[in-house]
Amino acid sequence: MKRMWRKYLTVFVLAGLSGGLLLQTSQSVQQAEDELRRLEKSVDNERETIRVLHAEWAHLNRPDRLESLAGQYLELVPSSSDQMLVDPAVQLPDPFKPAIPSVKPAYLMNAQPVSIGSASPSSVVKPKTKPSKSDESFNDLLDNVQSGGGE
Amino acid sequence: MILRRLRIHSIKIAGERSFAIDQARGRLVLISAVFMLCYMVIAARVIDLTVIQGYLGHERTASLQEASSSVAAIARADITDRNGVLLATTLKMASLYADPNLITDPEGTAKGLVKIFPELSYGDVLQKLQSDKHFLWVRRNLTPHEQYVVLELGQPGLGFEHEDRRIYPQGELSAHLVGYTNIDNHGLAGIERSFDRFLGDGKPLTLTIDIRLQHALRREVQKAMSDFTAKAGAGVIMDVTNGEVLAGVSLPDFDPHKAGAADPDAIFNRLSLGVYELGSMFKIFSTAALLETHGSPMSTTFDAREPLKAGRFTINDYHAQKRILTIPEVFMHSSNIGSALMGLEVGTKALKNFYTDLGLLTPMEIEISEIGKPMVPDPWGEVSTMTASYGHGVATTPFQLTSAVSTIVNGGFFVKPKLILSAGNDNQNKSDLRVVSPQTAESMRKLLRLVVSDGTGKNADVPGYSVGGKTGTAEKIGVKGYDRKRLISSFVGAFPMENPRYAVMVMVDEPKGNKKSFGYATAGWVAAPAVARVVSSMGSILGIPVRTHNGAPEISASLKKYVSFEDE
Numbered sequence: 132m133k134r135m136w137r138k139y140l141t142v143f144v145l146a147g148l149s150g151g152l153l154l155q156t157s158q159s160v161q162q163a164e165d166e167l168r169r170l171e172k173s174v175d176n177e178r179e180t181i182r183v184l185h186a187e188w189a190h191l192n193r194p195d196r197l198e199s200l201a202g203q204y205l206e207l208v209p210s211s212s213d214q215m216l217v218d219p220a221v222q223l224p225d226p227f228k229p230a231i232p233s234v235k236p237a238y239l240m241n242a243q244p245v246s247i248g249s250a251s252p253s254s255v256v257k258p259k260t261k262p263s264k265s266d267e268s269f270n271d272l273l274d275n276v277q278s279g280g281g282e
Numbered sequence: 283m284i285l286r287r288l289r290i291h292s293i294k295i296a297g298e299r300s301f302a303i304d305q306a307r308g309r310l311v312l313i314s315a316v317f318m319l320c321y322m323v324i325a326a327r328v329i330d331l332t333v334i335q336g337y338l339g340h341e342r343t344a345s346l347q348e349a350s351s352s353v354a355a356i357a358r359a360d361i362t363d364r365n366g367v368l369l370a371t372t373l374k375m376a377s378l379y380a381d382p383n384l385i386t387d388p389e390g391t392a393k394g395l396v397k398i399f400p401e402l403s404y405g406d407v408l409q410k411l412q413s414d415k416h417f418l419w420v421r422r423n424l425t426p427h428e429q430y431v432v433l434e435l436g437q438p439g440l441g442f443e444h445e446d447r448r449i450y451p452q453g454e455l456s457a458h459l460v461g462y463t464n465i466d467n468h469g470l471a472g473i474e475r476s477f478d479r480f481l482g483d484g485k486p487l488t489l490t491i492d493i494r495l496q497h498a499l500r501r502e503v504q505k506a507m508s509d510f511t512a513k514a515g516a517g518v519i520m521d522v523t524n525g526e527v528l529a530g531v532s533l534p535d536f537d538p539h540k541a542g543a544a545d546p547d548a549i550f551n552r553l554s555l556g557v558y559e560l561g562s563m564f565k566i567f568s569t570a571a572l573l574e575t576h577g578s579p580m581s582t583t584f585d586a587r588e589p590l591k592a593g594r595f596t597i598n599d600y601h602a603q604k605r606i607l608t609i610p611e612v613f614m615h616s617s618n619i620g621s622a623l624m625g626l627e628v629g630t631k632a633l634k635n636f637y638t639d640l641g642l643l644t645p646m647e648i649e650i651s652e653i654g655k656p657m658v659p660d661p662w663g664e665v666s667t668m669t670a671s672y673g674h675g676v677a678t679t680p681f682q683l684t685s686a687v688s689t690i691v692n693g694g695f696f697v698k699p700k701l702i703l704s705a706g707n708d709n710q711n712k713s714d715l716r717v718v719s720p721q722t723a724e725s726m727r728k729l730l731r732l733v734v735s736d737g738t739g740k741n742a743d744v745p746g747y748s749v750g751g752k753t754g755t756a757e758k759i760g761v762k763g764y765d766r767k768r769l770i771s772s773f774v775g776a777f778p779m780e781n782p783r784y785a786v787m788v789m790v791d792e793p794k795g796n797k798k799s800f801g802y803a804t805a806g807w808v809a810a811p812a813v814a815r816v817v818s819s820m821g822s823i824l825g826i827p828v829r830t831h832n833g834a835p836e837i838s839a840s841l842k843k844y845v846s847f848e849d850e
Contacts, residue, residue, distance in 0.1 A: 183373055
């Protein structure tokens, strides 16, 4: 009789153990699934954020905005054709080698501004310094989207 | 073991009791067999789940997951320019709504919202939040950051509705070519319309446009329009070797986000849908036709002393020379009389065929669906031949004209305008359909250069880039016949003329003369300087090396012996 009890006890303990193990496994699976869902959601969110940032980047780098910013803050104007190079035969008076090798053709390195008869004034581009819409922020753009496109 | 003990007992027990014990044993065996079967089924299922599906089914679940996530993420695809700059994209926009019944602390919530969105007024928001409705929009189209800050308020009565919205980061810059969509993200115009399905399937598109050139062209057409208080304008930059449209501007333009509210005149695509009588630019084609069909030498002369009577028309010269002109002189002084005589010499049928070969008389093919049908004289008699030689009576789109000019200057290979950048290198995209011979193409290049170096297009010259081109000043059709005051001034140029790579066309609708142009509103004063500014910008944007002649004669120099400069 005593031996039988011991056997029953073993069986019950084993059953209890395996039950507990099963519960724990299922719980951890559930947790892992929750974590997975959370991660997937955050990946989706990050992707969406990246898309928004891409759009914002493109919007802030609009050529007209860059041009007006350059006009405001840089003392540079677009180069005109008579400021550009290039006669492979002519050497710069004081040629120097660039620190980083250039991918440009070698002769450009030795280029010298060429002197051609002066351009008619109309051929030199003068950027408008302040186009009206240059300060439009990305949020203003998003505000514009309100009504969507066409009807 | 119990069974065995029973068996031991059964040996001892006999009779009625032994039967009962046998029966019990049989039942026990049956029950344990059923249990064993159940456990075996469970064991088999466990092995199936863990081993078979766990290892072998791995790929299946992964692909299943991917499919489900891509179904969720399938948004209308991006459109980019040739350098990968975003022209159109889709963003998931959150719009904030409130359920006032669920809001516990209207004052606090309103304060919080006003802090996040300074443009909202506290009174308005509070009034909204205290109403007894169940759904109220607070603000549309929030950025992810704003959304995050609103969530931090922790109000259960605030919620978000997510919608995919089409965003055009470049605004109106390429609105006519890229097009726009309606609120359900279906394309209504431009590339958005013609590739609606394709984009909807999540496949991105790359256009041939270069947004930097697009901007430079727009700036200069705009400047020409404002300098000469013009009504409208258009401009094209095309790669003459393969017809890729590097920039296309139609002004006035519109904000594609608010296309529904835009003026129909602004939405109208002047590049591909608008057809215009472009005037003297057609002399490029009639002269090429003469050189191609008759092989006439440059010294061939045409009598431009008297205005030409043709039916009820009298053909006059704008820049009248009143003498006998050679081919280069007719071209550089833009003599209508001379061109009309050239047209007669070519002949009606040959001229019509030549124009058709250049794609000027039939609707063009391009990847957008806004395509205008050219206006062609019908019936086409001898008078039509004469007027069509200098671009009257024939109306085409700016895209068509630019590609026809590209066809002539690139050495004679047919050019079709393209908006979608195709994979592969430039040589693969080159057409091998020849329209004019290399000799004609070279003569035309010289003639075009002559117009800029010595003729009506001097203002289009940019030192070092050897620009060639042709002016075109056409009178618009008024109430009775042509209206001398309402002009369309245009210029089409190509450079560098020794081996042309780019064609630039600028058209200005109804310019009015100003002080700087001495009151003139003709192409040489309006459109030619604009083209020069575009070419100059292109030079610095694309880093096009300038050419020096180093004393070598210009390409147009060989024609100068046919030109008499005595009257200048």
